[in-house]
Amino acid sequence: EVQLVESGGGLVQPGGSLRLSCAASGFTFSSYWMSWVRQAPGKGLEWVANIKQDGSEKYYVDSVKGRFTISRDNAKNSLYLQMNSLRAEDTAVYYCARDEGYCSGGSCSFPSFDYWGQGTLVTVSS
Amino acid sequence: QSALTQPASVSGSPGQSITISCTGTSSDVGSYNLVSWYQQHPGKAPKLMIYEVSKRPSGVSNRFSGSKSGNTASLTISGLQAEDEADYYCCSYAGSSTSFYVFGTGTKVTVL
Numbered sequence: 001e002v003q004l005v006e007s008g009g010g011l012v013q014p015g016g017s018l019r020l021s022c023a024a025s026g027f028t029f030s031s032y033w034m035s036w037v038r039q040a041p042g043k044g045l046e047w048v049a050n051i052k053q054d055g056s057e058k059y060y061v062d063s064v065k066g067r068f069t070i071s072r073d074n075a076k077n078s079l080y081l082q083m084n085s086l087r088a089e090d091t092a093v094y095y096c097a098r099d100e101g102y103c104s105g106g107s108c109s110f111p112s113f114d115y116w117g118q119g120t121l122v123t124v125s126s
Numbered sequence: 127q128s129a130l131t132q133p134a135s136v137s138g139s140p141g142q143s144i145t146i147s148c149t150g151t152s153s154d155v156g157s158y159n160l161v162s163w164y165q166q167h168p169g170k171a172p173k174l175m176i177y178e179v180s181k182r183p184s185g186v187s188n189r190f191s192g193s194k195s196g197n198t199a200s201l202t203i204s205g206l207q208a209e210d211e212a213d214y215y216c217c218s219y220a221g222s223s224t225s226f227y228v229f230g231t232g233t234k235v236t237v238l
Contacts, residue, residue, distance in 0.1 A: 044215060045217070047227035061226075110219040113217075
């Protein structure tokens with residue numbers, strides 16, 4: 001059974017830092033792209049970042065570029081999101097999601113997020 | 127990159143069919159057959175319902191179907207049931223040189 005379990009959320013002051021983790025099990029972690037998706041309280045979903053199977057490619061939504069860093073440790077079946085210079089607008093539930101992206105013959109396709117964790121709440125407030 | 131546009135709410139009676147639209151641009155929905163749909167019950171994680179415009183993952187009821195025309199994708203729920211009451215979000219790949227993925231604004235489905 002595929003499981004994604006996020007941790008590391010909490011209350012942090014504006015300008016502070018936080019590192020989120022996602023522990024994966026039930027599938028070959030190193031074979032999949034992985035994403036972080038967030039949802040502000042009472043709002044919709046927003047894709048934040050994703051990372052290729054070997055960590056060689058990373059992409060971010062414009063609003064977090066230069067502040068957030070996605071990484072992974074395939075030996076530990078874990079995904080991370082280092083969040084620096086946090087702002088009030090970063091307050092959200094952060095979900096770890098398995099990204100079904102794949103690349104073949106020089107082209108890539110990104111069809112969906114097929115499994116999601118339960119999320120971890122990040123609150124940025126003084 | 128702006129969010130894809132969905133109606134804020136859609137309602138229907140049990141047994142009826144409803145359709146949720148998802149309007150993007152020629153840079154996202156219109157360029158790729160990579161639209162997915164997610165169902166989210168209150169306090170829960172999203173669940174994949176449709177991928178690649180019209181494909182259903184294993185275990186998802188065939189009452190859910192998807193389609194696309196131009197820059198607009200649609201999710202149809204037929205034979206509406208009480209358990210279908212939830213928020214629904216569309217999502218499209220938008221290219222690796224832009225915002226990569228863009229989600230819809232979300233639609234609250236109410237079963238009357």
